[in-house]
Amino acid sequence: MSAAPILPPPLDAARRPVRSSGRRAFAVLARSPRGAYALIVLGLLLAVCLLSFAWLPADPNNGSAYDAWLPPSPEHWLGTDGSGRDLAARLIAGSRVTVLVVLGAALVSGAVGLLLAVPAALGPRWARETLAILIDVLIAFPTLLLAIMLAAVFGGGLAIVIVAVGIGYGVSIGRVVRAELRQVATEDYVLAARAAGLGRGAILRTHLLPGIAPVFTVQLSLSMGLAILAEAGLTYLGFGAPIGVPSWGRMLEESQAFIAVHPVVVLWPGLAITLTVLAFYLLGDALRDAMDPTLRSGRRADGGAR
Amino acid sequence: MAEAPLVSAAALTKRYRVPPTRLFQRASTTTALDGVDLVVQRGESVAVVGESGSGKSTLLRLLLGLSRATSGGVEFDGQPVDPSRDELLWLRRRSGIVFQDPYSSFDPRRTVGQTVAEPLVAIGSPGDRRAAVAAMLKRLELPTNAADRYPHEFSGGQRQRIALARALVHRPELLLADEPVSALDVLVRGRLLDLLAELRRELGLTLVTVTHDLGIVPRIAERVIVMRAGRAVETGTTEQIFGAPREAYTRELIAALPRLP
Amino acid sequence: MTAPRLVVSGLSVSIGSAELLRGLDFVIEPGERLGLIGGSGSGKTLTALAIAGLLPEHARVGGSVQLHFDDGSRRELVGLDERGLAELRGDRIGMVFQEPKAALNPLRRLGRQMTESLALHYSLTRHQRRDAALRLAARVGLSDPERMIRAYPHEVSGGQRQRAAIAAAISANPGLLLADEPTTALDVTVQRGVLQLFREITDTDECSMLFITHDLAVMAEVADRVLVLDEGRIVEQGDIASILGSPRHRVTRALIEAASSVPGSEAHRG
Numbered sequence: 001m002s003a004a005p006i007l008p009p010p011l012d013a014a015r016r017p018v019r020s021s022g023r024r025a026f027a028v029l030a031r032s033p034r035g036a037y038a039l040i041v042l043g044l045l046l047a048v049c050l051l052s053f054a055w056l057p058a059d060p061n062n063g064s065a066y067d068a069w070l071p072p073s074p075e076h077w078l079g080t081d082g083s084g085r086d087l088a089a090r091l092i093a094g095s096r097v098t099v100l101v102v103l104g105a106a107l108v109s110g111a112v113g114l115l116l117a118v119p120a121a122l123g124p125r126w127a128r129e130t131l132a133i134l135i136d137v138l139i140a141f142p143t144l145l146l147a148i149m150l151a152a153v154f155g156g157g158l159a160i161v162i163v164a165v166g167i168g169y170g171v172s173i174g175r176v177v178r179a180e181l182r183q184v185a186t187e188d189y190v191l192a193a194r195a196a197g198l199g200r201g202a203i204l205r206t207h208l209l210p211g212i213a214p215v216f217t218v219q220l221s222l223s224m225g226l227a228i229l230a231e232a233g234l235t236y237l238g239f240g241a242p243i244g245v246p247s248w249g250r251m252l253e254e255s256q257a258f259i260a261v262h263p264v265v266v267l268w269p270g271l272a273i274t275l276t277v278l279a280f281y282l283l284g285d286a287l288r289d290a291m292d293p294t295l296r297s298g299r300r301a302d303g304g305a306r
Numbered sequence: 307m308a309e310a311p312l313v314s315a316a317a318l319t320k321r322y323r324v325p326p327t328r329l330f331q332r333a334s335t336t337t338a339l340d341g342v343d344l345v346v347q348r349g350e351s352v353a354v355v356g357e358s359g360s361g362k363s364t365l366l367r368l369l370l371g372l373s374r375a376t377s378g379g380v381e382f383d384g385q386p387v388d389p390s391r392d393e394l395l396w397l398r399r400r401s402g403i404v405f406q407d408p409y410s411s412f413d414p415r416r417t418v419g420q421t422v423a424e425p426l427v428a429i430g431s432p433g434d435r436r437a438a439v440a441a442m443l444k445r446l447e448l449p450t451n452a453a454d455r456y457p458h459e460f461s462g463g464q465r466q467r468i469a470l471a472r473a474l475v476h477r478p479e480l481l482l483a484d485e486p487v488s489a490l491d492v493l494v495r496g497r498l499l500d501l502l503a504e505l506r507r508e509l510g511l512t513l514v515t516v517t518h519d520l521g522i523v524p525r526i527a528e529r530v531i532v533m534r535a536g537r538a539v540e541t542g543t544t545e546q547i548f549g550a551p552r553e554a555y556t557r558e559l560i561a562a563l564p565r566l567p
Numbered sequence: 568m569t570a571p572r573l574v575v576s577g578l579s580v581s582i583g584s585a586e587l588l589r590g591l592d593f594v595i596e597p598g599e600r601l602g603l604i605g606g607s608g609s610g611k612t613l614t615a616l617a618i619a620g621l622l623p624e625h626a627r628v629g630g631s632v633q634l635h636f637d638d639g640s641r642r643e644l645v646g647l648d649e650r651g652l653a654e655l656r657g658d659r660i661g662m663v664f665q666e667p668k669a670a671l672n673p674l675r676r677l678g679r680q681m682t683e684s685l686a687l688h689y690s691l692t693r694h695q696r697r698d699a700a701l702r703l704a705a706r707v708g709l710s711d712p713e714r715m716i717r718a719y720p721h722e723v724s725g726g727q728r729q730r731a732a733i734a735a736a737i738s739a740n741p742g743l744l745l746a747d748e749p750t751t752a753l754d755v756t757v758q759r760g761v762l763q764l765f766r767e768i769t770d771t772d773e774c775s776m777l778f779i780t781h782d783l784a785v786m787a788e789v790a791d792r793v794l795v796l797d798e799g800r801i802v803e804q805g806d807i808a809s810i811l812g813s814p815r816h817r818v819t820r821a822l823i824e825a826a827s828s829v830p831g832s833e834a835h836r837g
Contacts, residue, residue: 190423
């Protein structure tokens with residue numbers, strides 16, 4: 001028997017308006033400092049990316065050698081790099097790669113995670129035990145190594161980055177979601193749904209997947225942050241974005257050799273990456289709190305041991 | 307000629323595999339139910355009484371086909387209940403269950419209305435579900451806007467009434483209750499048991515209640531089965547069990563009940 | 568050493584805008600067993616938490632809770648800092664909860680946990696500690712004490728866990744034992760034994776008890792005097808016989824009604 005709450009439910013529950021849980025979650029998110037920061041930074045990223053298709057302050061790919069290493073000025077807001085290319089333009093154009101990698105990695109890792117977790121948690125015993133071992137083995141495999149192997153076979157490129165990151169983090173997501181799924185599946189209300197006659201597919205849709213949604217979303221936002229770092233790292237090593245495509249990782253790689261002489265040039269892409277990755281981490285953190293339906297409109301029972 | 311019982315179980319046994327805790331140990335088995343027979347007539351109310359480890363909750367799950375028996379069988383209205391053979395939707399249509407814990411038996415992400423409507427959705431019943439849910443909530447003396455609220459906004463007693471609403475919204479013939487009032491405040495229990503009795507009359511329910519509290523039995527059941535360690539120790543009418551208990555364990559249970567002096 | 572007298576006056580607790588306890592006044596005499604009964608939300612658990620100083624941080628407490636020792640000294644508990652409270656807990660005030668899991672760490676053996684309070688307030692050698700554990704185990708009726716003190720919580724039954732939790736609460740011989748629904752989660756046959764244990768422990772003047780339950784029949788087996796709470800107020804108090812014989816308040820009557828459905832009890836009404 002679980003312990004009843006010490007405090008009674010709030011008296012004005014009957015009078016409070018009912019909002020949908022999605023909107024409520026968003027409202028909570030926007031109010032918390034971490035959530036607000038994340039929403040602002042990521043909103044900015046998206047806005048800049050979309051903007052870049054319509055307008056750029058200068059040509060991000062071409063520059064004149066005479067314009068190399070210029071300091072910030074009205075013509076070049078952030079200055080220029082060693083080839084005379086406008087840094088602001090490169091940064092803005094680079095946001096496209098960031099968004100592409102983030103969305104691609106989210107899609108692939110989310111899909112891999114769910115495809116692994118659902119049979120691993122709910123399938124027949126042979127499937128559960130095999131997948132448990134498989135997940136543990138795959139997690140031990142470094143993502144970077146996977147990316148290099150794929151690049152060796154298929155050549156480098158952003159697609160390789162997305163696939164490698166997607167699989168690498170997807171397996172991590174799979175492990176976390178599997179544990180959560182198993183826990184939710186033992187809840188009384190799932191038994192009640194079975195007793196009501198709900199089929200397995202319907203139970204998955206209505207109870208299990210929504211039940212793991214908070215954990216899944218948090219993991220996904222973490223993997224999106226990590227994907228940016230992975231792209232930067234892989235591009236640095238030569239496996240990521242092709243040379244002609246401006247990306248923040250590419251900018252880091254190019255300016256790294258000159259860091260002693262022109263340190264500020266490293267600063268801009270570094271800052272962009274750091275702030276964006278931080279935003280994804282904080283988003284995950286704030287999302288977890290925002291998505292708990294019981295944390296806001298009333299005190300939850302101290303759901304306890306039986 | 308006696309009428310066929312609504313629910314019958316014969317030599318019902320359930321064993322679980324206990325995984326080994328050491329590297330070279332063998333897996334052992336634990337027996338939750340050991341050859342239990344049970345017969346429930348239409349319209350009857352039976353109480354299954356036992357302490358922890360008696361197997362009473364396991365029995366309940368086997369009766370509804372939520373678990374598979376190791377051996378022995380269950381029949382509902384003459385038809386075998388075997389979860390490994392079929393989906394048992396026909397049984398779901400005609401049965402409902404109330405769980406013990408009003409704090410964990412609802413999905414916290416779904417509204418009361420969605421939860422209560424679940425059996426109707428599951429069996430694909432036609433007609434106005436919202437109206438059926440509203441009528442049920444009203445009958446259980448819950449506030450009119452309850453359907454749009456979330457379970458955690460209600461007290462324990464109200465939540466058990468919501469649980470009853472869910473169990474009965476599709477007008478089943480059989481209601482199983484697993485410790486329906488154990489988690490409730492003693493002042494609230496009486497009302498819930500009375501509600502249960504009223505609904506039983508109104509809907510012509512057959513009721514099987516599982517409880518560790520012998521004290522509530524007289525308010526809810528005519529027949530009693532006393533269980534211990536997976537076996538049925540004694541069965542009889544409520545009067546017989548309380549007035550002239552045959553088995554020592556039954557007498558021990560009755561004697562241990564705290565009483566007002 | 569005689570138990571201290573517990574004097575509570577004007578105790579009130581609020582959280583946010585909700586007044587959960589409204590000016591409670593009562594006394595527990597040395598060696599007395601006082602029962603606290605009421606429906607859920609009446610404030611029973613809150614009262615025990617307020618005495619032990621275990622309320623949540625944002626709770627506001629008013630009034631006074633004093634321990635009067637027989638040497639004439641007094642100790643005010645309301646507003647006492649955590650350090651002062653920690654000194655008292657275990658040594659002077661012991662607590663037993665409804666779920667032994669709240670008191671027992673699943674990763675430590677029972678013997679160590681039972682003597683934890685003792686070891687905190689007195690310095691003991693390993694042998695002394697082990698001896699104390701064995702004596703405590705025997706005192707609370709744990710059969711096979713040698714095995715019990717080496718066992719982990721999950722290896723013993725619910726009743727045995729609760730007995731171990733009681734042992735932990737009384738190990739340093741506190742003068743006041745606070746028990747919050749200690750037998751509610753136990754099987755009825757086990758409950759009997761544990762209630763008997765409580766009676767034995769508090770039979771001398773050395774230990775008083777505040778016993779909280781929602782079941783009047785259980786209360787009748789343990790308490791000398793009873794306080795009936797409703798919505799944060801004491802609505803009736805008196806010795807157990809007069810509460811049962813001539814209840815005045817409707818909550819008391821409702822509680823009697825709820826406890827009377829057991830056949831064989833004199834107050835049974837069919």
